[in-house]
Amino acid sequence: MADDFVEDQLSVGERLAAEALIVDVGTFEGPLDLLLTLSRTQKVDLRQISILALAQQYLAFVERAKQLRLELAADYLVMAAWLAFLKSRLLLPPDPTEEGPSGEELAAHLAFQLERLQAMRESAAKLMARDQLGRDFFARGLTEDVERVKRVTYTATLLDLMQGYARIRTRDEFRPYVMDRDAIMTMEQALDRMRRLIGFAGDWTDIATYLPEGWGGEPSRRRSATAANFAASLELAKEGHIEIRQGDMFAPIQIRRKKT
Amino acid sequence: MNDDLTNARESLFEAPPMGEQERMVEAILFASAEPVSVKELAGRMPHGCDPAEALVHLRKRYEGRGVTIMKIGDAWAIRTASDLGFLMQKETVETRKLSRAAIETLAIIAYHQPVTRAEIEEIRGVSVSRGTVDQLLEMDWIKFGRRKMTPGRPVTFVVTQGFLDHFGLESARDLPGLKELRAAGLLESRPMPSAVLPDDREDEEDDFQGEMFEE
Amino acid sequence: MNDDLTNARESLFEAPPMGEQERMVEAILFASAEPVSVKELAGRMPHGCDPAEALVHLRKRYEGRGVTIMKIGDAWAIRTASDLGFLMQKETVETRKLSRAAIETLAIIAYHQPVTRAEIEEIRGVSVSRGTVDQLLEMDWIKFGRRKMTPGRPVTFVVTQGFLDHFGLESARDLPGLKELRAAGLLESRPMPSAVLPDDREDEEDDFQGEMFEE
Numbered sequence: 199m200a201d202d203f204v205e206d207q208l209s210v211g212e213r214l215a216a217e218a219l220i221v222d223v224g225t226f227e228g229p230l231d232l233l234l235t236l237s238r239t240q241k242v243d244l245r246q247i248s249i250l251a252l253a254q255q256y257l258a259f260v261e262r263a264k265q266l267r268l269e270l271a272a273d274y275l276v277m278a279a280w281l282a283f284l285k286s287r288l289l290l291p292p293d294p295t296e297e298g299p300s301g302e303e304l305a306a307h308l309a310f311q312l313e314r315l316q317a318m319r320e321s322a323a324k325l326m327a328r329d330q331l332g333r334d335f336f337a338r339g340l341t342e343d344v345e346r347v348k349r350v351t352y353t354a355t356l357l358d359l360m361q362g363y364a365r366i367r368t369r370d371e372f373r374p375y376v377m378d379r380d381a382i383m384t385m386e387q388a389l390d391r392m393r394r395l396i397g398f399a400g401d402w403t404d405i406a407t408y409l410p411e412g413w414g415g416e417p418s419r420r421r422s423a424t425a426a427n428f429a430a431s432l433e434l435a436k437e438g439h440i441e442i443r444q445g446d447m448f449a450p451i452q453i454r455r456k457k458t
Numbered sequence: 459m460n461d462d463l464t465n466a467r468e469s470l471f472e473a474p475p476m477g478e479q480e481r482m483v484e485a486i487l488f489a490s491a492e493p494v495s496v497k498e499l500a501g502r503m504p505h506g507c508d509p510a511e512a513l514v515h516l517r518k519r520y521e522g523r524g525v526t527i528m529k530i531g532d533a534w535a536i537r538t539a540s541d542l543g544f545l546m547q548k549e550t551v552e553t554r555k556l557s558r559a560a561i562e563t564l565a566i567i568a569y570h571q572p573v574t575r576a577e578i579e580e581i582r583g584v585s586v587s588r589g590t591v592d593q594l595l596e597m598d599w600i601k602f603g604r605r606k607m608t609p610g611r612p613v614t615f616v617v618t619q620g621f622l623d624h625f626g627l628e629s630a631r632d633l634p635g636l637k638e639l640r641a642a643g644l645l646e647s648r649p650m651p652s653a654v655l656p657d658d659r660e661d662e663e664d665d666f667q668g669e670m671f672e673e
Numbered sequence: 674m675n676d677d678l679t680n681a682r683e684s685l686f687e688a689p690p691m692g693e694q695e696r697m698v699e700a701i702l703f704a705s706a707e708p709v710s711v712k713e714l715a716g717r718m719p720h721g722c723d724p725a726e727a728l729v730h731l732r733k734r735y736e737g738r739g740v741t742i743m744k745i746g747d748a749w750a751i752r753t754a755s756d757l758g759f760l761m762q763k764e765t766v767e768t769r770k771l772s773r774a775a776i777e778t779l780a781i782i783a784y785h786q787p788v789t790r791a792e793i794e795e796i797r798g799v800s801v802s803r804g805t806v807d808q809l810l811e812m813d814w815i816k817f818g819r820r821k822m823t824p825g826r827p828v829t830f831v832v833t834q835g836f837l838d839h840f841g842l843e844s845a846r847d848l849p850g851l852k853e854l855r856a857a858g859l860l861e862s863r864p865m866p867s868a869v870l871p872d873d874r875e876d877e878e879d880d881f882q883g884e885m886f887e888e
């Protein structure tokens with residue numbers, strides 16, 4: 199009689215608690231959080247918690263939520279299904295043919311997860327209870343910034359120097375090509391001139407003597423005119439107008455009109 | 459064989475006396491709001507100085523004073539004694555209130571570091587929102603650590619010097635209750651006994667693979 | 674007439690010992706972003722404190738230390754000891770390439786020394802800025818040579834021993850000529866009949882070739 203009364207009282211109390219939880223359902227951070235909250239009603243160390251009792255509490259909670267037509271998020275229902283499975287494993291005698299971990303192993307892991315989450319919550323609270331910078335202890339208010347003194351040193355390599363010099367000294371060479379024509383004699387020019395002169399070349403004559411006036415002095419001009427004259431001579435020889443000979447290596451090249 | 463060279467150098471640039479070095483460290487630490495590493499101290503002090511030794515002396519000198527010399531990671535800073543915080547209402551900075559999720563995530567990172575996002579989610583039993591991680595990153599309390607050498611090479615999170623500085627910790631080893639947690643095995647990552655916890659995605663995959671091979 | 678009240682209060686709230694007051698002043702001065710007046714100190718410290726006296730003690734304590742307690746106007750602050758100001762500087766040395774104008778000017782001086790500014794400008798085809806010459810003088814790569822015995826007696830520039838040391842040259846005469854530069858591929862331009870300066874070593878060889886054809 200008295201026992202029944204107490205039990206009734208408890209069940210009323212439990213029902214109220216369950217309803218209070220359901221009202222709070224939005225504040226739970228998922229099924230594990232809810233399980234941790236439920237486990238507190240067992241008023242025992244988490245290491246001695248009855249996972250079976252906890253599973254029953256959770257399933258009762260979900261049942262109650264259903265009756266109240268409360269939408270529970272999917273993960274709550276997944277957890278309910280899993281706990282129902284766990285419950286059956288814990289209650290039934292172990293089936294030796296069944297694969298996988300035993301109900302006890304699964305229960306132990308869930309207990310571990312709950313204990314770990316609880317431990318992290320407590321640690322977080324301890325951490326936040328510590329003296330904090332800017333609240334309990336303070337950094338220097340009047341800091342002196344480290345002044346960055348930048349010293350710049352300049353450097354150059356010998357290569358830079360030589361390239362720089364070469365750049366200045368060859369600047370003139372970058373003028374348009376046509377501007378340098380005064381130092382260039384083309385083969386056509388030479389040929390033109392030699393055709394006119396060749397009639398007078400009855401005897402062997404050094405090709406250098408055919409250089410036009412003003413092209414024998416400055417090296418660049420002389421080089422160009424020499425080359426043009428030589429090329430023109432070859433052309434005239436090919437046409438059969440003259441003959442060419444050279445006595446020795448580096449000896450003067452001589453031409454004369456071909457006797458016809 | 460390098461000793462000769464070292465000795466030669468030392469005689470060439472004689473370091474200032476230790477008392478002077480202590481003054482220098484004192485001046486540098488006083489001037490900075492941020493912790494200063496021993497390396498940086500050495501870099502700013504004259505050649506041949508031993509800031510580590512100077513710090514030992516300096517630390518002793520400030521014991522019980524209104525400010526203390528604190529070690530934060532591998533750096534040093536001067537902070538006011540925490541029993542005098544009540545004098546500092548004017549300097550108190552209102553810190554942004556952190557959500558419960560952010561505080562728990564921070565604690566998990568601090569106690570379990572280096573830790574992956576999946577591991578944080580396993581411990582908390584819910585997914586970690588991007589905003590939470592972003593907020594902690596922004597506060598410079600956490601940073602990315604090395605990638606884990608597990609499939610997918612996930613990034614990990616670790617706490618920063620700023621975190622240590624904020625909570626007055628010399629290192630993450632000094633976190634309150636760390637030893638007890640470790641002794642209780644609560645910092646181990648213990649896998650689910652090979653089966654199906656609904657929110658454990660990794661295990662599901664493992665099981666799937668296991669089944670494939672078993673069949 | 675107020676004394677009675679004050680006394681009554683003082684006995685009611687006993688002021689902390691002077692050592693504690695000193696700690697408080699130390700912490701406040703340390704954490705404050707601005708110098709703090711005695712009045713403000715008194716306002717922040719517990720009733721009955723005597724910050725002025727605490728300051729006397731604190732000041733003495735910091736005598737000869739790396740930081741000093743300084744009076745600024747009618748307020749107090751902790752500041753770096755004046756002899757340690759050099760620690761608040763961090764010198765970074767940055768090495769930059771010499772500007773093109775400076776290199777060209779330097780090259781002309783090296784190849785044509787002693788050379789006047791007007792001559793440099795003639796060769797470069799552009800005016801030489803004072804800054805460029807000053808920079809080279811400052812680097813100790815050029816110096817003033819003898820004045821030219823021409824109207825106006827202009828100063829000349831020559832390269833220094835520092836210049837030779839930097840470029841690893843025995844003398845400026847060791848500088849490679851245009852011909853060698855070309856052989857080394859330093860001149861991209863085709864070997865063209867160039868407007869040569871009479872002192873150009875290259876010409877010696879050109880002439881030699883020319884003579885071949887003359888014979």
